[in-house]
Amino acid sequence: MGMDVKQKFDGYADQYDEWFMKNDKLFTSELRLFLKVLGNIEGKRLLSVGCGSGLFESYIDCSNVEGIEPSEDMGKIAEKRGVNVIKYGMIEDVDLPENTYDIIYFNGSSSYMEDLTPVYKKSLRALVEGGKLILLDVPKESAFGFMYLLGKSLGTYDHPYLEGTMPELPYPLALASSGVWHSTEEKIEVLKNLGIKDFEFYQTLVKNPLYTNEEPEEVSEGYKSGGYVAIIAKK
Numbered sequence: 001m002g003m004d005v006k007q008k009f010d011g012y013a014d015q016y017d018e019w020f021m022k023n024d025k026l027f028t029s030e031l032r033l034f035l036k037v038l039g040n041i042e043g044k045r046l047l048s049v050g051c052g053s054g055l056f057e058s059y060i061d062c063s064n065v066e067g068i069e070p071s072e073d074m075g076k077i078a079e080k081r082g083v084n085v086i087k088y089g090m091i092e093d094v095d096l097p098e099n100t101y102d103i104i105y106f107n108g109s110s111s112y113m114e115d116l117t118p119v120y121k122k123s124l125r126a127l128v129e130g131g132k133l134i135l136l137d138v139p140k141e142s143a144f145g146f147m148y149l150l151g152k153s154l155g156t157y158d159h160p161y162l163e164g165t166m167p168e169l170p171y172p173l174a175l176a177s178s179g180v181w182h183s184t185e186e187k188i189e190v191l192k193n194l195g196i197k198d199f200e201f202y203q204t205l206v207k208n209p210l211y212t213n214e215e216p217e218e219v220s221e222g223y224k225s226g227g228y229v230a231i232i233a234k235k
Contacts, residue, residue, distance in 0.1 A: 009071035013053050015172050016074070020055055022169050028216035029204040030136075030228050031059055034107060036219045037134050037202055037230040041065075044102035049091050049123065050109025054078030068094055091119055096126035103127075105134035111179045116190045124194060127235045133191075135231040140181040143209050144227040148176035167209045184223045184231065191233045198234035 009016070020027040034056050038046075044064060051057065051067030053074045062082030068091050069075035075085045087094050091113075104123045113119055123133050138144045148171065151157045155177075157170050170176075188199065202219050203226025205212050212227065223229045 009052075009175070009178075010073045012172060012175055013071070013073040013077055016175065017053055017055055017077070019169065019171060023167070023213045025213045025216050026205065029212065031056060032216065033202055033204045033219050033228055033230055034136060035059070037136065037200075037232055038103065038105070041103065045100065047096075047101045047104045047123075047126070048083065049104060049106045049119075050112065051075070051078045051083050051085065052107070052109075054081035054083040056107055057081055057083050091122065096122055098125050099128050101126050101128065101131060103132050103134060105136065107136045108138070110135055110137050110187065111181055114180055116182065116187065117194070120190055121194055124196075124233075124235055129235060131235045133196075133233040133235065135187055135233070137182070137184075137187070137229060138227060139223070139229050140183040140186075142205075142227045142229075144171075144205065145181055147209055148179060149181060152177040152179075165208075165210060167213060170209075184229050187231055191231070196233045196235070200232040200234075202230045202232075204228050 038060065041060065041064065046065045048057065048065055048067045051069050054077060057065055057078065058081040065083050067075065067078055067083040067085045068087045069078060069085055070090050072088055075088055079085050104127055110116060120133065127133060151173050157166055157173060201223040202221055203223050204217050204219050205227030206217060206225045209227065
C-alpha cells in the first residue's frame with residue numbers, strides 16, 4: 001500500500017499542482033478552509049503529514065512547519081516552498097517525539113491511508129496537551145467522493161452515465177484511484193475511540209462539483225454538506 005501511494009504521486013507532482021491552478025476558484029475555497037482551521041500559527045510548531053508539494057503551505061509562514069511526505073517528487077517542491085521535510089516516507093514508519101507539536105494536520109492525506117487508528121493515535125501522542133489534530137478531506141459520502149469512487153471503479157471519467165455531471169477538469173484519475181476514501185463519520189468514530197471529546201467541524205465546496213469552480217465559496221460550520229471537510233480534534 002505504502003509504495004503504491006509513493007509511486008502514484010511520484011510522477012504526478014506537476015499534474016497535482018496544475019489541477020489546482022486550473023481549478024483556481026475551487027483551490028481558493030479549499031485554501032480558505034485550510035487557513036480558517038489552522039488559525040493563528042505564530043510561535044506554534046506544526047507538522048504536516050503528507051505535505052505533498054506544499055502548495056497550501058506556500059500561503060502561510062512555513063518557518064515552523066515540518067513535513068512528512070512519501071513522494072520525493074512532491075516533497076522536493078514542498079522544500080522549495082519553505083516546508084522543513086523531516087522525513088521522506090510514510091508516517092507509519094516515523095517515530096514522532098511525544099508532546100511536541102501544537103498542531104498536526106492531514107490535508108487530504110488520510111484519503112491515502114488504509115488504517116487510520118494507529119496513525120491518529122501516534123499523532124495525538126505527538127501533540128502537546130490542548131494541541132489540535134486537524135483532518136481536512138474529501139469525504140467518501142460527498143459528491144466528489146462519489147465521483148472519484150465511480151471513476152476508480154470504471155477506470156475512466158469518460159462514461160455515458162457521467163455525461164453532464166463532470167467538472168471541466170476533474171482530479172487526476174490516477175490519484176483519485178489510488179485513494180482509499182473515508183467517510184467523516186468513520187474518522188469521528190476513530191477519534192472518539194482514541195478518547196477525543198472536543199470536536200469542531202468546518203466545510204466548503206457545498207455546491208455540486210459541476211459548479212464548484214465558478215466562484216470561491218465561504219467556509220461554513222458543520223460537515224454534512226461539504227465536498228471538503230475539516231475536523232478539528234482537541235487533545
